[in-house]
Amino acid sequence: MDWLTTVDHKKIAILYLVAGGFFFGIGGIEALLIRVQLAKPMNDFVSAQQFNELITMHGTTMIFLGVMPVIFALMNAVIPLQIGARDVAFPFLNSLGFWTFLFGGLLLNLSWFMGGAPDAGWTSYTPLSTNAYSLTHGVDFYTIGLQIAGLGTLIGGLNFLATIITMRAPGMSFMRMPMFTWTSFVTSAMILFAFPAVTVGLVLLTFDRILGANFFEVSKGGNPVLWQHIFWIFGHPEVYILILPAFGVISEVISTFSRKRLFGYSSMVFATILIAFLGFMVWAHHMFTTGLGPVANALFSIATMLIAVPTGIKIFNWLFTMWGGQIRFTTANLFAAGFIPTFVMGGVTGVMLASAPADYQYHDTYFVVAHFHYVIVGGLVLGLFAGLHYWWPKMFGRILSEKLGKIEFWTFIIGFQLTFFVQHFLGLIGMQRRVFTYLPNQGFDLMNLISTIGAFLMGVGVIVFLVNIGITSRKPVGAANDPWDDGRTLEWSIPSPPPEYNFKQIPLVRGLDAFWKEKAAGHTEMTPSEPVGPIHMPSPTILPFVMSLGIFIAGLGFMFTSDDFGNSFLNFIFNNYIVTGLGLAVTFGSMLLRSLFDDHGWHIEEDELNGKGVKA
Amino acid sequence: MMKRWKAIKRLGPLFIGLSFMLSACGRADLSTLKPQGTVAAGQYDLMKLAISIMIVVMLIVFSIAAYVYIKFRRKPEHKEAPKQVEGNFKLEVLWTAIPLVLVLVLAVPTIQKVFAFGEDYSADKNAIKVKVSSHLFWWEFSYPDYGITTAQDLIIPANKKISLELKTMDVLHSFWVPSLAGKTDTNTDGTVNKTWIEATQEGVYLGKCAELCGPSHAFMEFKVKSVSQESFDLWVASMKEPVQTIEDPAIAEVFKNQCLSCHAIGEQGGSVGPNLTGIGSRESVASILLNSEGSGQLKGSKPVKDNLIEWLTDPQAVKPGNKMPSPKEDLGLTDNEIKAIAEYLANSKVSY
Ligand code: HEM
Ligand SMILES: [Cu+2]
Numbered sequence: 002m003d004w005l006t007t008v009d010h011k012k013i014a015i016l017y018l019v020a021g022g023f024f025f026g027i028g029g030i031e032a033l034l035i036r037v038q039l040a041k042p043m044n045d046f047v048s049a050q051q052f053n054e055l056i057t058m059h060g061t062t063m064i065f066l067g068v069m070p071v072i073f074a075l076m077n078a079v080i081p082l083q084i085g086a087r088d089v090a091f092p093f094l095n096s097l098g099f100w101t102f103l104f105g106g107l108l109l110n111l112s113w114f115m116g117g118a119p120d121a122g123w124t125s126y127t128p129l130s131t132n133a134y135s136l137t138h139g140v141d142f143y144t145i146g147l148q149i150a151g152l153g154t155l156i157g158g159l160n161f162l163a164t165i166i167t168m169r170a171p172g173m174s175f176m177r178m179p180m181f182t183w184t185s186f187v188t189s190a191m192i193l194f195a196f197p198a199v200t201v202g203l204v205l206l207t208f209d210r211i212l213g214a215n216f217f218e219v220s221k222g223g224n225p226v227l228w229q230h231i232f233w234i235f236g237h238p239e240v241y242i243l244i245l246p247a248f249g250v251i252s253e254v255i256s257t258f259s260r261k262r263l264f265g266y267s268s269m270v271f272a273t274i275l276i277a278f279l280g281f282m283v284w285a286h287h288m289f290t291t292g293l294g295p296v297a298n299a300l301f302s303i304a305t306m307l308i309a310v311p312t313g314i315k316i317f318n319w320l321f322t323m324w325g326g327q328i329r330f331t332t333a334n335l336f337a338a339g340f341i342p343t344f345v346m347g348g349v350t351g352v353m354l355a356s357a358p359a360d361y362q363y364h365d366t367y368f369v370v371a372h373f374h375y376v377i378v379g380g381l382v383l384g385l386f387a388g389l390h391y392w393w394p395k396m397f398g399r400i401l402s403e404k405l406g407k408i409e410f411w412t413f414i415i416g417f418q419l420t421f422f423v424q425h426f427l428g429l430i431g432m433q434r435r436v437f438t439y440l441p442n443q444g445f446d447l448m449n450l451i452s453t454i455g456a457f458l459m460g461v462g463v464i465v466f467l468v469n470i471g472i473t474s475r476k477p478v479g480a481a482n483d484p485w486d487d488g489r490t491l492e493w494s495i496p497s498p499p500p501e502y503n504f505k506q507i508p509l510v511r512g513l514d515a516f517w518k519e520k521a522a523g524h525t526e527m528t529p530s531e532p533v534g535p536i537h538m539p540s541p542t543i544l545p546f547v548m549s550l551g552i553f554i555a556g557l558g559f560m561f562t563s564d565d566f567g568n569s570f571l572n573f574i575f576n577n578y579i580v581t582g583l584g585l586a587v588t589f590g591s592m593l594l595r596s597l598f599d600d601h602g603w604h605i606e607e608d609e610l611n612g613k614g615v616k617a
Numbered sequence: 618m619m620k621r622w623k624a625i626k627r628l629g630p631l632f633i634g635l636s637f638m639l640s641a642c643g644r645a646d647l648s649t650l651k652p653q654g655t656v657a658a659g660q661y662d663l664m665k666l667a668i669s670i671m672i673v674v675m676l677i678v679f680s681i682a683a684y685v686y687i688k689f690r691r692k693p694e695h696k697e698a699p700k701q702v703e704g705n706f707k708l709e710v711l712w713t714a715i716p717l718v719l720v721l722v723l724a725v726p727t728i729q730k731v732f733a734f735g736e737d738y739s740a741d742k743n744a745i746k747v748k749v750s751s752h753l754f755w756w757e758f759s760y761p762d763y764g765i766t767t768a769q770d771l772i773i774p775a776n777k778k779i780s781l782e783l784k785t786m787d788v789l790h791s792f793w794v795p796s797l798a799g800k801t802d803t804n805t806d807g808t809v810n811k812t813w814i815e816a817t818q819e820g821v822y823l824g825k826c827a828e829l830c831g832p833s834h835a836f837m838e839f840k841v842k843s844v845s846q847e848s849f850d851l852w853v854a855s856m857k858e859p860v861q862t863i864e865d866p867a868i869a870e871v872f873k874n875q876c877l878s879c880h881a882i883g884e885q886g887g888s889v890g891p892n893l894t895g896i897g898s899r900e901s902v903a904s905i906l907l908n909s910e911g912s913g914q915l916k917g918s919k920p921v922k923d924n925l926i927e928w929l930t931d932p933q934a935v936k937p938g939n940k941m942p943s944p945k946e947d948l949g950l951t952d953n954e955i956k957a958i959a960e961y962l963a964n965s966k967v968s969y
Contacts, residue, residue, distance in 0.1 A: 049832035049937040122829045128805070129788040129830060219805040225789065226808050259689070265704035290791060290800050290827075292810035295735035299728045306720040313716040314709065320681050321708065326699050327691035338686060345678050349671035356723060358730035359663045361799020362649045365791060365827040429650055429664075430643025431795040433827045436835035440905060442915045443823075444643050487698075521698075 006541035008092035009501060013099050014078035014396065020103050021070030027110065028067045029463065031059035033456055036420075040453040042441040052437035053120040054139065058113075060123030061143065064239065065150055066106040068381055072246045073102075073157055075388050076185045078396050080161060082492035082499060083179045085170025085508050085515075090163035092539040093595075098156035100549035105150025108556055112142035119143035122435060124232055125206070127217035127225040132210050138560060144207045145556040151196050151203070152552075158192030161185055170491070171530045172510035176270070179490045179514075180256075180263055183270055184249030187277045191242045194281065199235035202228060211562065226291060233284035241280035243377060245273060247384025248315060251337050253490070254387045255319050258334040259326030260487050262514055265318040272311035279308045289357045290364050298357040305355035312348055316341060331485070332406030336387035339414050343383060347375030350425065365435070368428025374421045383414070386466070391485075398478035398498045405469040413462030419455025423448040489517035494527045502536045505529075505610055533611070535604045542600070547591045555584025647823045649795045653843075654822075655815040656798035659730055666726065670719050734798075738780040738813045745773065749783045751790035751803040753830060754837040754939055755891050755904065765856045766881070768891030770899045771841045772969065774849040775819050783810045791828035794841050800827045816843035821900060821912045832938030838904040842912075844969055852969035856894060859883060860965060868957045875948045876958070879941075882965065890941060895967030897921055903928050903935055925959035 007013065035055050038046045047055065077095070081088055089095050112118040117137030121130035130140045165186045169178070178186070206228070208214035215221035217228050256263045263269060285293060285301040293301075319341060330338065350372040354360050363369055386409075394400045427448050432439060439445050483493040494516045495504060506529035512518045519527055558580025566572050574580050645651040652658040738744040749771075750757040759766040773779050783792055785803040793800035794814065801812040816822070826837035844852070860883035863869035877886035882893045896902075900911040902925055907918035919927075929950070932941045944950040950958075 049835070053829070053832060053834075126789055126829070134788050134831065219807060224807060225805055260691075260698045262701045262703070264702060265709050268704065268709050291802050292804060292808060295731045298735070299731045302727050302731065303720075303724050306724060309720055310713060310716045313712055316678060317681075317712040318704075318709070320678070320685055321702075321705070323685045323689055325702065326689050327695045328686070328689050329691045338682075341682055342675075342679055345675060349674055352720070352723070353664070353667040353671060356663055356667055356727040358727060358734050358799065359660055359667060361734070361801070362657070362660050362664065362795065364800060426642055429648065431647040431649065431823065431825070433793070433825050435829040437832070438835055440907075441917060443647060 003541075005546050006543045008088075008096045008539050008541055008545075010077045010081050010089050010092065010095060011396070011498065011501075013095050014074045014076075016099055016103075017070040017074035017077060018396075020099075020106070021067060021074055024062055024066035024106055024110075025068070025071070028059050028062035029460065031055050031062065033460060035059060036453040036456040038437065039439075039449050041450065042439050042443075042446055044438055047437070049437045050120065053122075053435070054118035056435055057119045057122050057125075057139075057143075058110075061109065061119070061147070062106075063377075064123060064243070065147060065154075066109070068243060068377070068385065069154060070102065071385050071389075072188075072243065073099075073154075075181075075250065075385070075392065076157075076161060076246065079392055079492060080164060080182055080185055081168070082395070082495065082503060083182045083490050084165060084168060084173055085491050085504060085510065086164065086168040087503050087507075087536065088539070089160050090168055091160050093542065093545065094156050094160050096542070097545035097548060098153045098160065100153070100545050101156065101552060102150050102153030104549045104553035105146050105148070105153060108149060108553055109142050109146030111557075112139055112146075115142075124236070125228075126232075127206070127209075127228045128219075130206065130228075131217060141207070141210060141560045144203045144210070145560055148200060148203045148207070149549075149552055149556055151200055153549075154192060155196045155200075158189040158196070161189040162193065165189070170504075170507050170510050173515070176267065177510060177513045177515070179249075180252035180266070180269060181246070181249035184245040184252075184273055187273050188242050188245045191238050191245075191277050191280065195235045195238040195242065198231060199239075202231035202235065205231070211559065226288075229288055229291060230284070233287045234281075237284040237287065238277075238280045240373075240376065241276060243381050244384075245277065247340075247381045247388075248273065250384045250388035250391070251319060251340055252322075254333050254337040254391050255322050256514075257391070257485060257487050257489055258329045258331060258337075259323045261322055261326040262489070262517075263318070264321040264324075265314070266513060268314055269318055272314040275311040276308060279304065279311070283308065286355060286357075286360070289360045302355055302357045306352055309348065309352050316345060316348075329487075331390070332401065332403055332410055333387045333390035335407065335410045336383050336390065339410065340380060340383040340387065343375060343379030343414070343417070347372060347379055350375065363428060365433055366428035367424040367432045367434055370434050371421045371424035371428065374424075378417060378421070386410075386413070392492075393473075394480035394484040395492055395497045395499070397474070398480045399473045399476050400480055400484055401469050401473050405465055405472070409462050409465040409469060411462075412465060413459055416455045416458025416460075416462055420452050420459060421455070423451050427452075483516075487517075489514040491515055491527065494519070502538065502605055502610075505536075506531050506533055533607055535606050536610070537602055537604055539602045540600050544591045544595050548588045551584045551587030551589075551591065553584070554587065555581045558582075558584055644823075645796065646821060647795055649799075652796060653816060653818055653820060654794075654797035655817060656734055656813070657794075657796055658817075659733065660799055663726055663730055667723055670723060674719065734812070736813065737811050738778050739782065739811060741778065741780065744778040744780040744813070746780050746782070747771065747773075749781050749792055749803065751783070751785045751787075751792070751826065751830075751837075752891075752940075753787050754826070754833040754936055756792075756824075756826075756837070756839040757888075757891065760853075763853050763856075765853060766888070766892045767856065767894065769839050769901065769904055771824070771839065772849065772852050773814075773816060773841060773843050774846045775816050775843045777846075778813050778815050780813050781811065783812065788830050789828050790826045790830050790837065792824070793827040794822050794824040796822050797841060802828060814841075816841070819843050819845060833936040836903070836905045836936050838901075840900045842900075848969040852967060855967040855969065860894060863957070863961050865957065868954060868961070871950065871954050872958055872961070875944065875950065893962060893965065895965055896925075897963045897966040898968075903932070903939075906935065920963075922959050922963040925962055926955060929955045929959060 038044050117139045119139035121135050205216040209216050215223045217223045217225050252263050283305045286305045289298050354363055390401055432445050480497040482496055508527035509530035561575045642650050652661045746762055748759045757768050758771045783803040791800045791802045797816055798814045801810050820843055822841045824839040824841055863872055879887050879890035880893050901907050906924035907915055908921040909918040910921055928935055929944045932939055
């Protein structure tokens with residue numbers, strides 16, 4: 002119950018982590034099923050239809066429901082601590098964002114049990130995704146589930162923007178913000194601009210499918226290419242939304258474990274902003290073969306290649322952060338060190354893809370599958386592992402086993418390279434992506450088998466990680482404030498895990514890497530910027546949960562408005578929008594409640610702060 | 618100076634190795650790394666340039682990384698933290714400039730080729746015009762200048778520009794012949810695409826659909842047959858000759874009523890399904906049942922008649938989700954009728 006009503010950013014972080022882990026597991030199982038099917042030619046492990054459902058759900062789940070919440074978990078756990086705040090700007094919204102996200106994700110996955118999952122690819126190109134060609138409710142689950150989940154993401158992004166702008170501790174100017182906070186800030190800004198685009202697209206597609214509108218129907222004056230533009234205007238920034246926080250994590254981990262400040266901090270900030278900007282300018286590189294014409298293709302080629310410049314700046318700055326340092330290869334840092342070459346591989350194939358005439362050959366082949374997995378798994382997932390190992394003690398007060406961590410790292414990264422390296426070649430020799438099987442004799446067989454074996458090795462790595470978590474969570478909480486000894490930023494100046502109010506006194510920030518600076522001056526704690534006083538806390542509330550539940554019910558109801566259930570009662574309540582209305586009533590009702598009854602929160606008093614130690 | 622030479626000498630074998638590795642890859646009629654046409658060759662040049670640049674980048678980054686990881690490990694004697702370096706303006710400018718230059722090197726040929734491959738040859742008298750229509754899950758090729766239509770096998774003369782106009786009749790597909798040219802999407806009305814291909818040799822090349830289009834997306838293959846100009850002219854003439862009819866009147870009746878409502882053979886029939894004229898000389902049935910009479914003689918291929926029987930007995934088993942009604946279940950054909958029709962179709966040949 003405590004978990005359903007919490008508005009504390011640290012607990013919401015854990016909720017996001019658990020939900021993310023759950024969906025990541027589902028996406029991973031889907032990936033393994035895909036790989037089993039492709040292990041040999043003309044395999045009949047799953048049917049063609051099931052395969053298309055698997056790739057669609059795998060892609061959608063991983064992008065929207067798997068890694069996104071883990072990123073949000075880290076952002077929630079770390080950002081308020083790094084900027085010296087007691088919580089996020091809007092704790093109520095923070096909880097609302099999580100619950101809408103979770104219910105959206107659950108709705109999407111219900112499709113497996115309710116008559117068929119979406120099957121038009123995670124990009125859901127029209128007309129394949131329209132009623133005429135996608136016969137089950139699958140794509141409805143996709144459009145409605147993602148709208149609800151996307152709402153949660155948008156709320157979360159807005160919240161972080163407000164938090165970072167308004168709640169920094171005294172002395173923490175923008176150019177003194179830790180790199181992870183910076184990249185999260187830019188990511189949140191990108192969410193603000195990108196998610197409305199996909200929402201518009203999803204609404205249009207929902208209207209086409211459920212209400213019989215014609216936005217994408219050619220014979221009625223619609224245009225399928227419109228969907229591609231809308232989708233990728235969101236979709237391309239989305240991959241930067243994913244990767245930027247990982248860049249932030251890597252910056253923190255590398256600098257801590259090299260005992261050096263980040264090399265070229267201001268150029269890192271500048272590069273982050275430039276990447277975000279260019280990220281919005283290059284969506285059409287997903288559409289080179291769509292037939293936009295040579296002028297558009299040339300312009301988008303060049304714009305895309307330019308992203309290599311800020312990315313290059315980042316890579317070299319990381320390497321030179323370590324240069325002359327004293328590097329300790331903890332598990333977290335191993336993942337960071339593995340990240341750099343792997344991500345570079347993904348980056349260089351990205352530049353290759355940017356050359357439009359060559360992309361006519363790469364596009365929609367396994368070359369592309371290899372490329373984006375190098376970026377999202379080799380980049381983002383390695384980054385997230387680094388971040389999780391790094392901040393685990395701060396979040397849970399327990400240090401993950403280093404021995405298991407190393408086994409986990411090596412199985413995962415070796416498995417990863419096995420899985421995806423050969424796929425570059427599969428694509429180049431003519432294997433297109435999203436095929437449920439392939440004829441023998443084409444030279445595809447061996448490489449596909451290797452790829453499947455690698456995928457299972459990655460699975461082993463993930464299981465070792467879970468075992469590690471299981472074993473660690475049995476140990477008593479006992480991590481030091483600064484368990485790595487070389488912590489540089491504010492979060493390491495308070496207990497692990499932090500008390501409910503984070504900072505007894507808001508610290509005064511006197512430079513970049515504020516805590517490191519104090520330690521270098523011989524202090525063990527931050528200089529406070531205020532006297533000890535009562536701390537105002539927001540009250541826990543069940544309303545966000547209920548609101549999201551309402552949206553979930555409304556979504557389900559809306560989806561089946563024109564179905565015949567063969568049961569007059571069900572027909573009546575669904576076809577007359579009664580279920581939809583009920584759901585909306587629940588949501589708006591709880592909004593009303595929230596507006597009518599003022600809740601002023603509560604206070605932790607001074608003597609309480611001094612009295613019972615610091616642990617919450 | 619000496620040192621730099623050594624580095625280049627060391628890189629030399631790598632490049633030779635690379636070219637070996639790439640060119641050893643895949644089948645000549647399928648691989649993008651063994652181009653057999655003008656466009657694919659140009660694309661391959663671009664790919665080689667890009668790969669070379671990228672290998673150099675990777676070597677530099679990997680060596681710095683390896684050096685750093687090994688050289689700067691923490692040792693027990695490290696009690697004091699190292700010097701806190703803020704950055705280095707010159708170095709940072711350097712690694713901004715180098716990627717810019719590399720990008721420029723790749724950008725110039727990219728732009729040249731974008732425009733070269735975007736050229737429209739549809740008004741060129743020397744080019745052959747073909748209208749490509751994609752359907753769930755098969756390909757139709759019609760030659761407006763010759764008044765003929767065929768399916769699955771695209772016959773073209775070698776060393777001639779073929780000007781293609783691509784359009785889909787249902788969902789989006791993408792026309793891709795890796796060893797001849799990169800892909801172009803087949804869009805719906807309003808966004809019809811034009812492109813061109815040219816095969817520099819005679820041969821049969823594998824083509825694929827490269828845009829997810831439904832359950833049998835994987836099986837939506839086709840072949841491009843590049844032949845001499847004489848053979849091509851012969852083929853055109855042969856396609857226009859009247860086709861033989863089925864001798865047995867009962868079978869002929871079944872064929873006319875049940876099959877020609879969708880398919881055409883010669884002058885007769887409809888255009889809902891693939892045109893069957895000369896199907897006995899094609900490379901495959903339903904694009905994936907390979908014919909042993911075809912040019913490849915691959916393992917697993919069977920006589921065209923057997924393949925036809927297999928297809929007609931249960932089309933859904935061969936290509937899940939395809940739009941043809943099952944002759945047995947839906948159209949009520951008997952095994953004998955199927956056999957007779959298969960026999961007839963297997964003998965419908967064209968010469969070239
Ligand atoms: C266990 C590790 C993984 C394996 C073995 C794996 C494997 C695959 C395979 C075989 C495909 C299908 C390729 C095709 O035919 O189109 C695929 C597609 C995809 N994967 Fe993964 N994957 C893994 C992890 C991830 C992760 C972590 C993400 C993102 C965070 C991801 C994102 C995607 C996306 C977006 C697609 C495209 C789906 C579509 O075509 O609609 N994958 N993956
Ligand atoms: Cu297709």
